[in-house]
Amino acid sequence: MLAPLKRITVPVTPFQQNCSVVWCGASGHGAVIDPGGDLDRIAARVKAEGIILDKVLLTHAHLDHAAGARVFADAFSIPIEGPEAEDEFWLASLPQQAARYGFPVAPTFTPDRWLVDGDTVSFGNETMQVLHCPGHTPGHVVFYHSSGVAFVGDVLFQGSIGRTDFPRGNHGQLIESIRSKLWPLGDDVTFVPGHGPESTFGFERRTNPFVADALFN
Numbered sequence: 001m002l003a004p005l006k007r008i009t010v011p012v013t014p015f016q017q018n019c020s021v022v023w024c025g026a027s028g029h030g031a032v033i034d035p036g037g038d039l040d041r042i043a044a045r046v047k048a049e050g051i052i053l054d055k056v057l058l059t060h061a062h063l064d065h066a067a068g069a070r071v072f073a074d075a076f077s078i079p080i081e082g083p084e085a086e087d088e089f090w091l092a093s094l095p096q097q098a099a100r101y102g103f104p105v106a107p108t109f110t111p112d113r114w115l116v117d118g119d120t121v122s123f124g125n126e127t128m129q130v131l132h133c134p135g136h137t138p139g140h141v142v143f144y145h146s147s148g149v150a151f152v153g154d155v156l157f158q159g160s161i162g163r164t165d166f167p168r169g170n171h172g173q174l175i176e177s178i179r180s181k182l183w184p185l186g187d188d189v190t191f192v193p194g195h196g197p198e199s200t201f202g203f204e205r206r207t208n209p210f211v212a213d214a215l216f217n
C-alpha cells in the first residue's frame with residue numbers, strides 16, 4: 001500500500017500563504033514548500049515533528065511564497081529547487097516586492113535548480129512530479145505526489161483561480177494549465193492551494209465558477 005505523504009500546512013505572512021512542510025514517514029527527510037515568511041514558526045514546526053530538511057521547493061517567485069526562501073535555506077544549509085526559469089524576473093524583483101509590502105529584507109537569488117515540466121523532486125523515499133502550469137506567473141510549477149495530493153500554489157483555489165493581472169500573467173494560459181495539467185491527475189486528488197482551504201479537483205470541476213467542466217461544454 002502506498003504510504004501517505006506526511007504533511008502540515010503553516011499559513012505565513014500577512015497574506016496567509018499556505019507554506020507546506022512535507023516529509024517521508026519512513027526516513028523523516030522532508031522539504032518545505034514556499035517559505036514566504038514567518039520562518040521561525042516554520043522552523044518550530046519542523047523541529048517539533050523531528051523532520052530532517054533536505055530542500056526548499058518553490059511553486060513561483062511571488063513575495064508571499066518566496067521571500068523567505070534564501071534565508072530559510074541558508075539557515076538549514078539546504079538547496080532551493082524551483083520554480084521554472086521563466087519566473088527569474090520575479091525573483092530578481094524580490095527586494096522591491098518586499099520593500100513595497102513591508103516584508104523583511106528579501107535578497108534576490110538564483111535557485112540551486114530550476115525545474116522544468118516532467119521533472120521530479122525527492123526527499124527521503126518520496127518523489128513528487130513537477131508540472132509547469134503558467135498563467136498566474138510564467139514559471140509557476142505544481143508539485144504532485146502519487147498518494148493523491150498536489151501543492152498548486154496560486155494556480156487554483158477552492159472556488160477561484162489565481163490572479164492574472166500581474167506582468168506576464170495570462171488568463172487563457174492559466175485556464176489551459178488547470179484543465180490540461182491538473183484535471184488529468186484525477187478527481188480524487190486533494191490540493192493545497194497557496195491561500196485558503198484545501199479542496200479536490202473533482203469538486204472544482206463541478207463547482208468552480210472559472211474552470212468548472214460545464215463552462216466548456
Ligand SMILES: [Zn+2]
Pocket residue numbers: 060062136154
Ligand atoms: Zn502568487
